[in-house]
Amino acid sequence: MEIFSWIKYDFMKYAFLAVLIITPLFGLMGTMIVNRKMAFFSDALGHSALTGIAVGVIFGVENTSISMVVFAVVFALCLNQISSRIAASTDTVISVFSSCSVALGLAILSKGGNFSKYSGILVGDILSITPQEILYLVLIFIITLIFWLFGFNSLLAVSLNRTLAASRRIPVAWMENLFAVLTALIVMVSIKxxxxxxxxxLLILPAASARNISENMREYHFLSLLFSLFSGILGLIISYFVNVATGPSIVIIASVIYFSTYMWGRKYNV
Structure with a gap:
């Protein structure tokens, strides 16, 4: 059938496998990011990729993915530390860090008019993924699943009330830092x-859509995973037939789902 013609190409098979791994990660992590009101945090992490690349260029690192990951982890931990110790709102702290990070990265990468060779990372290209890179995604997926199985309850308690969580002998700082590092890893590994x-x-929309119509935590997580997978698969297929970038196609589908669930939730008072 014509609708399945895309599956005969290896690059589409690899992209399809990547979508099956990336989108559940986004759906899973997105639920806690939305719960903890960290949407701006994940956005700042994404923008910090430019500075990570710039740091790699300065130190002569051939594989800029390594410098991106290292910088993102340090960036996430610094954000956590500073936002928990100063009186200013978290959004303000993140905005300051994000702005400085992006400006520094752009300044370094644009020196001599060389930014054009890094511009591809702005929109990404999932069709260029290789089997080895898919293995990296599988590894991150396994790490995330283990963290979720053993740390979800503690992390949820921390997100609801840090003081109460600490009184229950939950290592609040450790949980927040682990979650920040894991988010940084997922964002940096996927950003290419x-x-x-x-x-x-892609991190926020599926979880926000699920939150619009969920009545309990189980539904919330299930629908977030479902919306994320559906958006990823349909967006990939549509991008192939319409000949547009895959990432924006996925986001458009996820946006349609969000507005649909928003209207549904308002209509039925979910």
């Missing part, structure tokens, strides 16, 4: 194929 400009939307 998703793109800086839209990666935050």
């Amino acid at each position: 194929w998703v793109g800086i400009l839209i990666i935050n939307a």
Whole structure:
């Protein structure tokens, strides 16, 4: 059938496998990011990729993915530390860090007019993913699943009330730092194929859509995973037939789902 013609190409098979791994990660992590009101945090992490690349260029790192990941982890931990110790709102702290980070990265990468060779990371290209890179995604997926199985209850308690969580002998700082590091890893590992400009939307939209119509935590997580997978698969197929970038196609589908669930929730008072 014509609708399945895309499956005969290896690059589409690899992209399809990547979508099956990336989108559940986004759906899972997005639920806690939305719960903890960290949408701006994940957006700042995405933008910090530019500075990570710039740091790699300065120190002569050939594989800029390594410098991106290292910088993002340090960036996430610094954000956590500072936002928990100063009186200013978290959004203000994140905005300051994000702005400085992006400006520094752009300044370094644009020196001599060389930014054009890094511009591809802004929109990403999941069709360029390789089997080895898919293995990296599988590894991150396994790590995330283990963290979720053993740390979800503690993390949820921390997100609801830090003082109460601490009184229950939950290592609050450790949980917050682990979650920040894991989010940084997922964002940096995925950003090459998703793109800086839209990666935050893929993290937030499925979870926000699920929250619009969920009545309990189980539904919330299930629907977030379902919406994320559906958006990823349909967006990939549509991008193939319409000949547009895959990332934006996925985000458009996820946006349609969000507005649909928003209207549904208002209509039925979910």
